[in-house]
Amino acid sequence: MSELQSFxxxxxxxxxxxxxxxxxxxxxxxxxxxxxxxxxxHALLGxxxxxxxxxxxxxxxAMREFxxxxxxxxxxxxxxxxxxxxxxxxxxxxxxxxxxxxDNDVLRRGLPTVHVKFGESMALLCGDALQTLAFEVxxxxxxxxxxxxxxxxxxxxxxAAGLQGMCGGQxxxxxxxxxxxxxxxxxxxxxxxxGALLRASVLMGAACSHLEDSRWQSCAQFLTTFAxxxxxxxxxxxxVLDVVSDAKTLxxxxxxxxxxxxxxxxxxxxxxxARDYAMGLYDEALDQLSQSGLKQTQALGALAALxxxxxx
Amino acid sequence: MSELQSFxxxxxxxxxxxxxxxxxxxxxxxxxxxxxxxxxxHALLGxxxxxxxxxxxxxxxAMREFxxxxxxxxxxxxxxxxxxxxxxxxxxxxxxxxxxxxDNDVLRRGLPTVHVKFGESMALLCGDALQTLAFEVxxxxxxxxxxxxxxxxxxxxxxAAGLQGMCGGQxxxxxxxxxxxxxxxxxxxxxxxxGALLRASVLMGAACSHLEDSRWQSCAQFLTTFAxxxxxxxxxxxxVLDVVSDAKTLxxxxxxxxxxxxxxxxxxxxxxxARDYAMGLYDEALDQLSQSGLKQTQALGALAALxxxxxx
Numbered sequence: 001m002s003e004l005q006s007f008x009x010x011x012x013x014x015x016x017x018x019x020x021x022x023x024x025x026x027x028x029x030x031x032x033x034x035x036x037x038x039x040x041x042h043a044l045l046g047x048x049x050x051x052x053x054x055x056x057x058x059x060x061x062a063m064r065e066f067x068x069x070x071x072x073x074x075x076x077x078x079x080x081x082x083x084x085x086x087x088x089x090x091x092x093x094x095x096x097x098x099x100x101x102x103d104n105d106v107l108r109r110g111l112p113t114v115h116v117k118f119g120e121s122m123a124l125l126c127g128d129a130l131q132t133l134a135f136e137v138x139x140x141x142x143x144x145x146x147x148x149x150x151x152x153x154x155x156x157x158x159x160a161a162g163l164q165g166m167c168g169g170q171x172x173x174x175x176x177x178x179x180x181x182x183x184x185x186x187x188x189x190x191x192x193x194x195g196a197l198l199r200a201s202v203l204m205g206a207a208c209s210h211l212e213d214s215r216w217q218s219c220a221q222f223l224t225t226f227a228x229x230x231x232x233x234x235x236x237x238x239x240v241l242d243v244v245s246d247a248k249t250l251x252x253x254x255x256x257x258x259x260x261x262x263x264x265x266x267x268x269x270x271x272x273x274a275r276d277y278a279m280g281l282y283d284e285a286l287d288q289l290s291q292s293g294l295k296q297t298q299a300l301g302a303l304a305a306l307x308x309x310x311x312x
Numbered sequence: 313m314s315e316l317q318s319f320x321x322x323x324x325x326x327x328x329x330x331x332x333x334x335x336x337x338x339x340x341x342x343x344x345x346x347x348x349x350x351x352x353x354h355a356l357l358g359x360x361x362x363x364x365x366x367x368x369x370x371x372x373x374a375m376r377e378f379x380x381x382x383x384x385x386x387x388x389x390x391x392x393x394x395x396x397x398x399x400x401x402x403x404x405x406x407x408x409x410x411x412x413x414x415d416n417d418v419l420r421r422g423l424p425t426v427h428v429k430f431g432e433s434m435a436l437l438c439g440d441a442l443q444t445l446a447f448e449v450x451x452x453x454x455x456x457x458x459x460x461x462x463x464x465x466x467x468x469x470x471x472a473a474g475l476q477g478m479c480g481g482q483x484x485x486x487x488x489x490x491x492x493x494x495x496x497x498x499x500x501x502x503x504x505x506x507g508a509l510l511r512a513s514v515l516m517g518a519a520c521s522h523l524e525d526s527r528w529q530s531c532a533q534f535l536t537t538f539a540x541x542x543x544x545x546x547x548x549x550x551x552v553l554d555v556v557s558d559a560k561t562l563x564x565x566x567x568x569x570x571x572x573x574x575x576x577x578x579x580x581x582x583x584x585x586a587r588d589y590a591m592g593l594y595d596e597a598l599d600q601l602s603q604s605g606l607k608q609t610q611a612l613g614a615l616a617a618l619x620x621x622x623x624x
Binding site for chain 1: 343344345347348349352404408411413414431432433434436437439440441443444447448450451452454459460462463464466467469470471473474475476479480482483484486
């Protein structure tokens with residue numbers, strides 16, 4: 001990855017992660033009742049890779065060249081809010097997925113899941129309130145972020161999280177247990193279940209830029225295809241890790257797909273086949289970045305590498 | 313109610329209910345997987361008083377005098393979308409509330425609850441997706457509704473539905489079972505649990521108007537206080553009906569508060585005391601309407617009457 005030579009990935013990502021964590025703490029301050037606050041805080045601030053916030057901020061970096069000469073504090077603020085909102089939606093989905101009526105998982109990021117620690121009814125409310133908080137965070141008073149960008153962020157996020165996106169994919173997943181899906185059906189499910197929010201991460205970051213430039217639309221299209229390739233690679237690697245990893249490295253219970261007879265890429269393509277498929281998608285994703293002609297895509301490229309080389 | 317003499321309540325409400333039902337059917341069209349669509353449709357289109365949509369549209373009526381001379385199709389469209397979004401948030405909250413880990417209710421509007429009919433995991437997703445759909449519906453393409461109004465609607469709705477509002481109130485309710493709350497504590501809980509969304513109904517309707525007029529802010533304040541009085545009256549009457557009504561009239565299981573030792577207004581004030589309290593709040597609510605100086609508040613007044621005189 002020659003583009004990484006002139007780019008300080010660890011400096012950039014550490015700096016951005018710190019901003020995201022600080023902002024999330026600021027937007028989720030202690031409140032009554034304590035149990036709701038603590039469960040939300042456990043779900044949101046208990047670690048995680050923060051892949052969606054970083055993708056969002058990396059896409060903002062890539063599209064920064066459209067800003068014009070003046071520094072745009074409003075666009076930085078919008079992107080930071082969008083990044084946190086994405087993590088909130090992701091965190092809510094994990095809390096609800098882990099519940100006994102869904103995957104019945106007791107371990108997440110090496111810690112007890114929310115329903116284990118706070119009870120089922122609080123886990124239900126915790127997820128509900130995290131979803132709402134995402135929309136709260138991206139709709140501040142208009143002096144912080146322009147209302148046009150607020151509306152755009154809500155439009156992208158709601159379509160990615162709802163019945164056409166994440167929730168729809170979850171429901172297809174639920175209805176597919178024990179079925180033999182074709183690769184195309186499996187990919188459609190994942191495009192909704194995890195892909196839609198990863199795609200929204202890139203789109204929301206890209207939306208936090210000055211849109212008037214005529215080149216913007218074509219660049220946004222390259223970033224969208226990048227995100228779609230990356231989202232699929234993410235899921236293929238997830239399936240690989242579910243087979244080869246242990247609970248300690250993974251931070252959650254491995255082997256659940258096979259146990260629950262859930263369709264997955266390793267079952268379809270074999271272990272090596274799945275790995276090769278992910279690496280091919282990675283190359284195609286990087287190709288989209290080069291084709292875009294954008295100059296500041298190094299952070300996006302580094303995130304793509306992280307997705308396919310991760311161990312957990 | 314002298315203001316009703318010149319106002320055709322049943323004509324107005326029938327017409328508005330038809331618009332709301334048609335619009336909700338349009339925004340929740342059949343999709344795959346069928347189980348998610350059917351559960352959402354069961355929760356959203358299976359009847360109900362549609363109090364929140366009607367309050368929203370009635371507040372839009374009241375504030376219409378700020379429109380100016382030209383008919384404003386964009387504002388009508390915004391208010392209809394806001395009305396449907398409010399019903400979606402309300403419907404999602406009922407689906408999740410009825411689940412076994414919460415109130416474990418099997419009957420709602422005379423029909424089996426969503427988890428009884430579709431299973432717990434689908435009920436969880438159904439509620440999640442209904443919440444998201446609410447934000448989707450109020451963020452259409454900008455040619456339908458101005459982005460400034462879209463952002464404003466999302467801002468009001470998210471703050472009413474989330475940890476400061478409905479979810480927060482639910483969590484206080486969960487933490488209060490078996491406790492003796494003072495009247496002030498009980499009212500704070502209900503101000504969040506049900507009051508916040510009723511208040512948002514009026515505020516969202518009011519937001520769908522031309523805001524430049526300097527009188528707008530003061531009128532919106534009167535409508536907000538109206539909504540707060542009405543929200544409290546609504547809950548007091550709910551507690552009365554829980555004691556005096558039967559399952560057939562109520563469409564849900566009565567007597568559950570006493571059974572679960574939940575704090576309520578009848579326990580605090582007695583049956584007659586609670587009824588008197590609700591009627592006093594109703595009078596105060598109507599007083600806010602007169603004080604506002606707005607001319608078209610008849611629908612709001614009729615809705616307030618409906619709230620305190622309802623049998624279910």
